Amino acid sequence: MSAFAALxxxxxxxxxxxxxxxLMVVAFFIVAGALFPFGVGAEPAVLxxxxxxLVWVMALLSVLLSLDRLxxxxxxxxxxDQILLSPQPLTLAVAAKIAAHWLVTAVPLMIAAPxxxxxxxLDPALLPPLLLGMLLGTPxxxxxxxxxxxxxxxxxxxxxxxxxxxLPLYIPVLVFGAGAVAAAAAGEPFQAPLMALxxxxxAALALGPWAAAASLRQAAQ
Amino acid sequence: xxxxxxxxxFLRLARAVFPWAVGATVALLGTGLYYALFASPPDxxxxxxxxxxxxxxxxxxxxxxxxxxxxxxxxxxxxWKHPLADIFARAASPIGAAFTLLALVTGSLxxxxxxxxxxxxxxxxxxxxxxxxxxxGHMALLNAFDDPARGQRAAAxxxxxxxxxxxxxKFSVDWWxxxxxxxxxxxxxxxxxxxxxLTPLLLMAAGFTAYFVVTVIVRIEAEILARRVRAHRLMxxx
Numbered sequence: 001m002s003a004f005a006a007l008x009x010x011x012x013x014x015x016x017x018x019x020x021x022x023l024m025v026v027a028f029f030i031v032a033g034a035l036f037p038f039g040v041g042a043e044p045a046v047l048x049x050x051x052x053x054l055v056w057v058m059a060l061l062s063v064l065l066s067l068d069r070l071x072x073x074x075x076x077x078x079x080x081d082q083i084l085l086s087p088q089p090l091t092l093a094v095a096a097k098i099a100a101h102w103l104v105t106a107v108p109l110m111i112a113a114p115x116x117x118x119x120x121x122l123d124p125a126l127l128p129p130l131l132l133g134m135l136l137g138t139p140x141x142x143x144x145x146x147x148x149x150x151x152x153x154x155x156x157x158x159x160x161x162x163x164x165x166x167l168p169l170y171i172p173v174l175v176f177g178a179g180a181v182a183a184a185a186a187g188e189p190f191q192a193p194l195m196a197l198x199x200x201x202x203a204a205l206a207l208g209p210w211a212a213a214a215s216l217r218q219a220a221q
Numbered sequence: 222x223x224x225x226x227x228x229x230x231f232l233r234l235a236r237a238v239f240p241w242a243v244g245a246t247v248a249l250l251g252t253g254l255y256y257a258l259f260a261s262p263p264d265x266x267x268x269x270x271x272x273x274x275x276x277x278x279x280x281x282x283x284x285x286x287x288x289x290x291x292x293x294x295x296x297x298x299x300x301w302k303h304p305l306a307d308i309f310a311r312a313a314s315p316i317g318a319a320f321t322l323l324a325l326v327t328g329s330l331x332x333x334x335x336x337x338x339x340x341x342x343x344x345x346x347x348x349x350x351x352x353x354x355x356x357x358g359h360m361a362l363l364n365a366f367d368d369p370a371r372g373q374r375a376a377a378x379x380x381x382x383x384x385x386x387x388x389x390x391k392f393s394v395d396w397w398x399x400x401x402x403x404x405x406x407x408x409x410x411x412x413x414x415x416x417x418x419l420t421p422l423l424l425m426a427a428g429f430t431a432y433f434v435v436t437v438i439v440r441i442e443a444e445i446l447a448r449r450v451r452a453h454r455l456m457x458x459x
Contacts, residue, residue: 147378152362152365152375154371155362155366155372155375156365156367161358161361161365164354164357165362165379168351171347214378215378218371218378219371
């Protein structure tokens with residue numbers, strides 16, 4: 001467990017000292033999300049109707065864009081080989097890296113989500129289901145993304161490939177995440193979609209680090 | 222299973238099977254199409270458009286069957302390093318993608334007169350679309366690396382991750398209240414479809430399977446020969 005904490009601390013420190021990286025993703029989230037009022041027209045009624053889906057899609061794309069730094073720098077400077085050689089289980093190391101990535105990417109996104117929601121005229125009463133959904137859904141996105149990032153490590157045109165691999169797997173999270181907000185907007189209880197997101201998270205937590213570790217191992221062979 | 226890890230032994234077996242598979246494809250698709258287009262009754266509600274089913278349903282079955290076969294091959298490639306399993310996965314992936322696309326396109330052609338729309342975001346349609354994307358990702362990953370072996374291992378893991386989608390496709394019509402009709406052939410209490418329609422459907426499904434065997438043998442053989450050519454070129458230092 002101390003290895004987990006050490007790796008988590010190292011990754012957090014690396015990202016925080018590099019400063020801009022984490023904020024860049026948040027900036028993308030807001031800027032790209034702010035394009036939609038220009039595209040679909042700035043009528044509040046239209047925007048409010050599509051805002052939950054937009055916030056979710058933007059969050060998903062932001063997580064996707066940030067995935068390339070999950071393993072890439074470690075792969076390039078050789079720290080990944082050290083992690084692979086260490087006696088600690090690789091699954092645990094992968095879990096630590098995913099946790100660190102989630103903390104520096106998804107948590108800022110959740111803080112920024114109300115801002116984007118405001119820009120898109122989302123009803124403030126719908127923020128709780130949106131944020132709860134993101135809290136349950138973004139870890140799943142990070143875990144699935146880690147599998148994709150490990151699979152496409154060192155590939156030609158890795159970024160495009162990564163999105164092709166990961167986006168289909170993201171669809172269920174998007175469906176239920178936006179579904180929770182839509183249910184709340186219709187005045188219906190939104191526990192069921194949130195529970196589905198929780199179920200995805202548990203399944204991803206149980207299987208994901210294992211699959212990502214297997215992909216990393218074959219990437220480093 | 223490891224008996225056939227030797228490409229020569231496999232090729233000998235494949236070449237023995239091949240003419241039979243070609244014959245079965247021609248015979249089954251021929252009789253199946255005859256029954257499907259002429260000898261089966263039109264549906265009492267859907268009229269003649271029901272005949273789309275005889276292509277749509279077998280291709281959807283094949284889309285899932287081929288993916289499952291790729292997943293099994295990928296697992297044996299990862300676990301036992303079975304050399305032909307990798308070749309099979311590489312050979313079968315585009316065929317499976319083609320069956321998936323065929324299922325989607327025929328479904329769309331069928332959906333327009335029946336549901337009034339080319340496409341609806343129904344759970345069954347969405348999950349099959351995801352299956353198609355998984356095939357695309359699998360093919361892209363196979364060819365994304367300078368070292369083909371690396372691409373094969375990565376694609377094998379992706380194929381195994383994507384298996385979660387198969388039960389979702391199968392049970393999507395039961396879990397969600399969908400526009401797509403529920404299972405009517407493989408279900409508890411026997412098929413609910415009339416024997417006059419079931420016969421051509423099963424003939425077509427068997428024909429599609431035989432066709433898959435034919436194409437996969439051709440593609441595996443080509444891949445083995447391509448590898449041999451590559452090895453010879455390397456030996457000659459050029």
